[in-house]
Amino acid sequence: MARIGNLTLDAPFFQAGLAGYSDAAMRLVARRHGCPYAVTEAMLDQFLIQGGKGLKQAELDDADHPIAGQLMGSHPLEIAQGAGILAGLGYDVIDVNLACPVKKIRKKSRGGHLMQVPDEAIDILQAVRQAVPDHIPCTVKLRRGTDDSAQAEANFFTIFEAVIALGYAAATVHGRTVEQKYIGPSRWAFLKDLVARYGDMPGFSIFGSGDIWTAADIFAMIEQTGVHAVSVARGCIGNPWVFTQARALMSGDEQAATRPPTIDQQRDVLLNHFELSCALHGEKAAGMMMRKFGIKFARHHPVGDAVAKAFIAVKSLSDWRAVLDAHYSAAATEPLAAAGVA
Template sequence: MPAIGNLTLDAPFFQAGLAGYSDAAMRLVARRHGCPYAVTEAMLDHFLINGGKGLRAAQLDDADHPIAGQLMGSHPTEIAQAARILADLGYDVIDVNLACPVKKIRKRSRGGHLLQAPDQAIDILKAVRHAVPDPIPCTVKLRRGTDDSPQATKNFFTIFDAVIDLGYAAATVHGRTVDQKYLGPSRWPFLRDLTNRYRDTPDFSIFGSGDIWTAADIFKMIQHTGVQAVSVARGCIGNPWLFAQARAIMRGDHHAATQPPSITQQRAVLLEHFELSAALHGQRSASMMMRKFGIKFSRHHPRPDDTAKAFIAVKSLDDWLAVLDQYYTADEPASPCSV
């Protein structure tokens, strides 16, 4: 089973960082469906250092472990300071984001754009590793390069070698370039070559990301690329059942692995997710936030367009409950598109 330093996962998959989605509510729902580990969305170092809302959002629920706190920043001293804050808050792993494709702000490279500045990226990785107490593993999330040029590939490997030399415990590699953003396929053969190249590296795990839409895709990626675990991203938004299906594949239960969620199961999750979100953000913000989840959840409903339209109009818990009462009471067969 995959290891991240002294942490061992009991299944070869986890929930990815997903900005705007993977808050504590989404993570807790995922865990209740068998997700063994989760990464936060990328947190800007400034938001943690300045305190206030950013720091409040980073507080952890006791049930939300093991968890990686993911950091994004441009300056070694600042990101190191934020890393110490996350360590003090009880994060089990500190993850550095070298993957986010959002353009740099005021000429400050961060996220995936640091892949074109290997010296700066390595200074950041070094500062974070030094700032975090030894027993807490550090990991990194990176794309396979900024673009398809030979220089971008060279930069990737310069950084990747430094990740290993600095004692990072694992790297999650998204098989798209920064230029690609989310378009086109994730290049799984790149992941295959990577795991071959670093096969004999002790105490270091390679995880894969990109194009995981079903539970079966997790095991396909492992088989095709040799990664030790798979990061599930867009495929689990509005689909926590993917994790239960992946557990079913692990125990050879073909029936459960291909079973779409019943309307009763969907209703229970829709209610649970809203309640967790409201506890976290307050009812008003949760209502706005849950609309986009509702659209994703509606794909499992036999009448996805009607339910999506109803979720979009939600302004309160009462509205949410009204949608559930209108569409999620009769146990009609769920849409097969969910598997």
């Protein structure tokens, strides 16, 4: 069982923070498919402090637990204030992002930028831990370094050892460098070495991230590296079934673990996800938001390219329903099956 402080996960995987995707709608869909824990997308401390829309977006649904609220910031006092706000909103875990490779974030000395300035990173980690009540675990998201230099590696270990010394409950390590962004492989060997060195520290868990596309990848990472749990990121966008399949693998049902979702299952999820998104963002914003999900969901469909095109044109819930009727009904898929496509 994976642990995060006082929290026990009944499965060794979770949904990653994914900016622009992992809102409450995506998280609730994931949970309904067996995901035991989720991280929000990175929230800017200043947005929480300023109140208004940023704070409103951080509010939680009762069904959306256990959850980590992920924070990004550049100043210890501000990020500590943000952490206090998230704790007050009922987040079960507070996660600090030291990993984001996006240029405009790094330029403001946030996210992945902090991997190259260990003193600043440690001040931030310390301020957050102090601001959060003891019973709420703090965690951190890191990359394996800024780049492949020896200095970057030294900086990583300085920060990582501080994470443990400060009483953080877990670290999720993405096996790519900040410079790599998302290009090239995640270095699982780095995770393996990390677990060999720090995997037995009491009260501290190491989670792995990078190149998890299937349920089998989750368990391959655990087997090859020894991480305590695995963060599922791009592999679960438009694919909540990765969690069902991972649960199937846990119970030894190899067949179910590779069984693709049926058209009916896809239809149910597509409708549910859109309705949740509408409730969260309003119909217009949900229409925009769901297009990019539609493109990913379409990959499960026998005529995915045509379906993706149809999703791109969606503006409203009724447009979305029309795509479902056109492509996800028995009338639409029976001819495909007869032609041997479905």
